[in-house]
Amino acid sequence: MPELPIWQFDVLLLVLVVLFAVVALSIRNLMGAAIVFGAYSFMMCLIWAGMGAVDVAFTEAAVGAGVSTVFIVSTIYNTSATMRSRPGGMAFKLFIGVVVTLAGLFLLSALPDFPKWGAPDSPVNATVAPYYILNTIPDSHVPNVVTSVLADYRGFDTLLETTVVFIACIAIYSIMRVDKAKLETDEPAIVAAPRYDPGDSLIVRQASRFMVPFMQLFALYVIAHGHYSPGGGFQGGVILGASLILLAISFDLKFLLRQWSEKSLMLLVATGVFLYAAVGLACMFMGGGGNYLDYGFLDSILPGGRDMARSHGILLVEIGVGITVMFSMIAIHINLASNGRFDRGL
């Protein structure tokens, strides 16, 4: 038995997760599937919080349960929520089922060779991870080990992950964006008319108008306080993006686009990655010159010694990550919700 005080709770959550996954995939209505998938993500986030991965749980709550559900819903809004049922095909599904079960049994057969669950001396836990835990305070004064590993020890990794988000944003632009003038002359709009007048609910509009400032304040706190508590650029950026997506949904897309034009959105997405890369470059030229992303060399321009410079460097790159993630979430949402036309949508 795992020596957890509440392992029954964990087992219950794990069973619920499988149940939600099956329901999300077997439900006939796609809108229902999207909502059940959101519930699945929330259950998953509870499991991760139970295993001590608070930062991951925070990210999943903001991203998996929040923004990705919105993405799926806005896709369905522009297309259709019904699944066509056609007879036959059971033999194929069964065949795939057998293949997948065989693959699963193959994986399960490796299970006895695993180190005991929760063993502190297993290969994963015993090699490089203790170095991070022991050295984060002497190196950079960041008590949240996840933040210091994310932005300092493994800064290259995070820089390229941020770039992946940026590239995904560009990919969605090139797939979805249509030229409005060309659309009007060449092909008729296939987009279904909106099913309701967006922004017609006074309660929703007033409630979100009241909520958005607090969401944004909280998101800024999450970015700035990521050194000491769960959070950082990814989570804060997603919450900032979600607050503006909420405005876009409760009012309409025009309301959002009046404040953030398409051009400024794209520029800001690039600015975040640029800020991250520029901090890395600055480390090479400041204070005698070190390696790329070695924030200790920024101590000539940042207050404090070398360790505090690392702490401040982490904050700078977290801000860059936050900007990129925030505006790419908004840009992806606008593309998906308006079918690439940037006029109206969910």
Place this chain on the structure above:
Amino acid sequence: MENLIANFNYVIVVILMMIGLWSMLAQKNLIKKCIGMAIFQTGIILFFISIGAKDNALIPILTETANHVYPVPDVAKVANPLTQILMLTAIVVGVATLGVGLALAQKIYQQHSSFDEDEILENQRK
């Protein structure tokens, strides 16, 4: 059996990956395929978090005893931060790639007025 209960997380990981993989291969609906992909991904994330967990461990945020004084932490009592940050970035990249998948699905729907794989193939043969 004892082993199975102690490694219950890993069993769930395999089951989730099986569900996701089955959905990606056998379901005909493109949105269902995207959801299956996301479930497959969360299965892998659960695997990474499970191997990084430690018995009776605290979260990987060190606590200070006095103002700005941090005692040397007991490594066995702090959850593994490395697997967590790998998965943290994976989640955010996952939502971006899910967006790309959904964008492709929307474009396909515009062309064929359907998410159904068989209908799209029939349309293309015409």
